[in-house]
Amino acid sequence: MATIEECRSALATLSANLAKADGAVRDATALDRSLSCRITDLGVTFVGRLAAGSIQDVVTLPGAPERKAQIRLAMTGDDLVRLVGGELNFAKAWGSGRVRVQASLRDVLRLRSLL
Template sequence: MATIEECRSALDKLSDTMQRAQGDVREAAALDRSVSCHITDLDVTFAGRLTGGRIRVDDTLEGPPPERAQIRLAMSGDDLVALVDGELHFARAWGSGRVKLEASLVDLFRLRKLL
């Protein structure tokens, strides 16, 4: 089972990858939205903001997110690490229910370029 530190490191790695993106991916990452990532097996939520093409984690909270972020993710820590490392395909994980993504329809259309 991935630790809180490994999950935080995975989010930092994802943020770095998004910052270096080009073209459509960079455009999709340029959203300015609140973000939460609930790590279900650890019952921890990373809350922050997607801004300037990066994910900025502002807080690590126990339990599910107390406020409804504009973009909400939920998954196990191992799945987060596997997604960021390229070992787990997002669409398959989302389709099977291993990863949950909630956002407005407009944001989902833009985010699909990241996936």
């Protein structure tokens, strides 16, 4: 089972990858949205902002946050690490229910290109 630190590192890697992206992926990173990633097996939620091509101001909260983010993800820590590492396909994980996403349809389509 992935640890909180491994999940935080995966999010940092994702943010770094977003910052150096180009083309269609770079266009998708132009979002300015609040973001949360609930790690179901660890009982924590990472909350931050997707803005200016990276994930910013990430904090870790116990349980579910009081305020709902515009883009809300939920998955196990292992699945987060696998998604960012390229070992788990986002569309397949979402379709099978391993990754839950609550966001506008446009944001979901953009997320597919980011992950």
